[in-house]
Amino acid sequence: MRNLKPVLQLAVLLAVLAALTVALFPRDLSRAQDFGVTLTPNRERINVRIAPALGHEVIGSLLRGQVVNVTGHSPNNRWLRIDFFGREGWVEKTVVDVSGNPDVLPVGDPPIAPLDLGDGPRAGVSNAVGGGTIRLPQSGMRLRAGPSEAYFMIANVPRYEILAVTGRSPDGQWLQVQFRGTLGWIGNLGQPFIEWRGGGVDSLPVWGVVADAPPVNIPHTGPSATRDALMTAMLLHIDMSINRLDIINGIWNTIAIGQGNRYLCVFDIGILQPYIPREGDLIQYPELDPVIAALNEGLEESNAAIDRWHQWCNTILANYPGGEILVAPALENIANARQGFESARAQIWALGLQPTPTPLPPAFTPAAPIATVTPHSLANLPDLQAFTLEGNRVLYVPQFTHPELGCAWQGIGGQVFGMNGEPLIGFTIRVEGVTDPSLVLTTVSGAQTAYGTSGWEIKLADGPNSHVYRVTLFQNDRRVSDPRQIAFPNDCGRNLGLVNFVQITPLQ
Secondary structure, eight states: SSSSSSSHHHHHHHHHHHHTTTTTTSSSSGOOOOSOOOOESSSSSSEEESSSSTTOOOEEEEEOOOEEEEEEOOOTSSEEEEEEEEEEEEEEEGGEEEEEEEOOBBBEEEEEEEOOSSSSBBBBOOOOOOOOOEESOOOOOOEESSSSSSSSSSEEETTEEEEEEEETTTTTSSSEEEEETEEEEOOOOOTTEEEEEOOOOOOOOOOOOOBBOOOOOOOOOOOOOOOHHHHHHHHHHHHHHHHHHHHHHHHHHHHHOOOOOOGOOOSOOOOOOOOOHHHHHHHHHHHHHHHHHHHHHHHHHHHHHHHHHHHHHHHHHHTTTTTGGGGGHHHHHHHHHHHHHHHHHHHHHTTTOOOOOOOOOOOOOOOOOOOOOOOOOOOOOOOSOOEEEEEGOEEEEEOOOOOTTSSSOEEEEOOOOOTTTOOOOEEEEEEEESTTTTOEEETTTTSOOGGGGEEEOOOSSSSSOOOOEEEEEEEEEOOOOOEEEEEESSSSOOOEEEEEEEEOSOOO
């Protein structure tokens, strides 16, 4: 917190922050035991991975001085499992200093096998009927063996599929669903990607139900779809990749004009995954091979620009000179990436893809439209993420702005800061309900100065609950941050979610 007034409130918050450090509501309650073991990086910045191996996805980073709880170690004792801002993460043992007795830590199985809480698999063969029903109106989704991207994929759930929902993760960000006789997990992306037709998140059992047998990959032979459908999917992959490329391009342009600072390093974009076609697709449609090659060339060059950004961050965080030599090759990577993406797009159109909407399946009756508040059209969305969350996290503390209400209140609040730490007033903060999609609330920065000059606050409930919300920052009806989900832990001592927005690139 910055500029918090009065002084007494600052003292209370600092005491709470010291007590909580960075331990938030855990994704896996069975692993939330405090073993009295913490770690801190022994160098300026270290990677946090989704599983204990160098080849696994980087989900974020820790900076020198940050202290996190350790919840386990890998079977070979070379990696430590941590509570990384509410989700499981893994760091190499050689790059950290450990406090406490690591011998008391349990062996932590990485989340790459079917989820099993001791009484049976939570994914696999089953005819269970859930307490809710959803439909996927926008696109298909991956069905995984557990509530994390590290679990292996069981199947691709197609668009328009109607699924019974049988459970949820503790934070509500993953749903256990029944897909054609197989239980699995999909990400709870909220509207418009998930349309609830019955029930809701709160009515679902945490961790769901037990399957009759562990999962197996659903077999698939021959081409996965028609050629036009595959090319349409590639176009979507290109569009999403260019959006990510525009973000990294904005970062490097900021560095190139001499305005780069450590705020550019407070979040992680992540590596773009290659487009890997099914063998049956290449056999059936060999003409798509050069399209895939051009697409993957764009992805590879994008990743090179992201890698150079990580190198630049390591340099600036260590206060070393010489980071400017990375600018020219990074911008060249970005230009090559864009050329690869546009080449793939041009080849797709040259192959005769007709730009028409994907038709509805035969005999499908669309559901009645759900009334939603959508004042911000896609045309107004920015090409780059100008703001991120300070520390890339939400901090849950006891509410302090309404002492007379005590536990009879739940909400979020914080401030908005510019690239040099200056308070920014007049930005719109929009909160939407994920648990309750009808909830849409807004306020402006500077409306609640108990948090500081650019303070803001939104009341969400008359008491603690476990609802999930989505918060986004706008400037003049233009979205300037990615939407971020907030999952409250239903705890009177953590009924305020502190959310500070920090600017990382100039507004265009």
